[in-house]
Amino acid sequence: MTTGDLDMQATKTPVLEAVNISKSYGEKQVLADVSFSAAEGEFVCIVGPSGTGKTTLLRTLSALGTANSGEVRVNGTAITRPPAEVSVVFQDYSRSLMPWMRVGKNIELPLRRYNLSPAERATRVTEALRDVGLEHAKDLYPWEMSGGMQQRAAIARSLAYRPQVLIMDEPFASVDAQTRADLEDLMLDIRARLGVTIVLVTHDIEEAVYLGDKVIVLSGRPASVSATVDVPLGRTRDQISTKSRPDYLELRAKIHAMIMQSPSSVSG
Numbered sequence: 001m002t003t004g005d006l007d008m009q010a011t012k013t014p015v016l017e018a019v020n021i022s023k024s025y026g027e028k029q030v031l032a033d034v035s036f037s038a039a040e041g042e043f044v045c046i047v048g049p050s051g052t053g054k055t056t057l058l059r060t061l062s063a064l065g066t067a068n069s070g071e072v073r074v075n076g077t078a079i080t081r082p083p084a085e086v087s088v089v090f091q092d093y094s095r096s097l098m099p100w101m102r103v104g105k106n107i108e109l110p111l112r113r114y115n116l117s118p119a120e121r122a123t124r125v126t127e128a129l130r131d132v133g134l135e136h137a138k139d140l141y142p143w144e145m146s147g148g149m150q151q152r153a154a155i156a157r158s159l160a161y162r163p164q165v166l167i168m169d170e171p172f173a174s175v176d177a178q179t180r181a182d183l184e185d186l187m188l189d190i191r192a193r194l195g196v197t198i199v200l201v202t203h204d205i206e207e208a209v210y211l212g213d214k215v216i217v218l219s220g221r222p223a224s225v226s227a228t229v230d231v232p233l234g235r236t237r238d239q240i241s242t243k244s245r246p247d248y249l250e251l252r253a254k255i256h257a258m259i260m261q262s263p264s265s266v267s268g
């Protein structure tokens with residue numbers, strides 16, 4: 001990306017914006033004035049200790065939950081219901097795919113809500129499966145596939161909507177380390193090929209720095225954004241060489257220290 005591209009990105013309306021989001025469950029305030037934005041094609045990672053309110057924030061971002069105050073804007077417009085431009089991938093793929101339906105059907109079914117011809121739906125299923133490297137798996141049932149393949153299928157289902165923004169809640173928490181690394185690289189590749197904006201929540205600092213163009217650090221009780229850390233590692237990342245770079249290691253340590261200092265990391 002050139003300096004000119006960066007200047008243009010800075011002046012463009014963000015694709016997704018959280019503006020002073022506050023949220024309470026009864027008396028308990030979970031989020032306080034959380035603000036951040038994601039530009040077109042940006043990979044934004046949100047990290048914070050367990051129980052900080054990351055899922056609550058993502059539910060608000062996708063309008064699956066409501067905030068007590070503040071607003072979420074998509075392309076500059078405040079949203080009140082789940083917007084067509086935003087799609088969500090949850091952690092628990094085993095609950096997001098219907099076990100009695102073949103993978104192709106799992107991806108195609110939610111598209112029926114839209115005014116698409118059967119041929120257009122079939123094209124989208126084929127393309128989404130290709131985007132995640134599952135061309136061969138269309139006729140399999142979810143239970144015939146590994147955990148990593150099931151999560152790929154769940155990602156394909158989200159991509160079939162052709163969203164501008166993909167929101168992911170701890171998407172790789174239930175798979176082994178090698179599969180996790182493969183899925184991380186898949187998401188970098190999807191961002192590069194499709195230009196989709198990705199907002200990914202994780203408690204894994206290493207993952208956040210490896211994937212993100214910027215990392216939003218949530219901390220405190222109630223949680224607010226304690227830092228927005230730019231990750232100037234370029235867009236081409238590699239599990240071994242990127243993770244050995246001194247600037248990667250420095251950023252990882254810096255964010256780790258921020259989270260360790262946060263009151264929410266000790267209060268449980």
Ligand SMILES: Nc1ncnc2c1ncn2[C@@H]1O[C@H](COP(=O)(O)OP(=O)(O)OP(=O)(O)O)[C@@H](O)[C@H]1O
Pocket residue numbers: 025030048049050051052053054055056057203
């Ligand atoms: N529907 C709800 N009703 C009441 N309290 C809730 C509800 N959902 C979440 N909470 C509380 O809000 C706080 C934040 O929860 P949330 O799941 O958003 O955090 P999180 O950072 O995603 O946690 P984790 O990393 O463990 O998934 C927790 O104390 C949780 O118990």
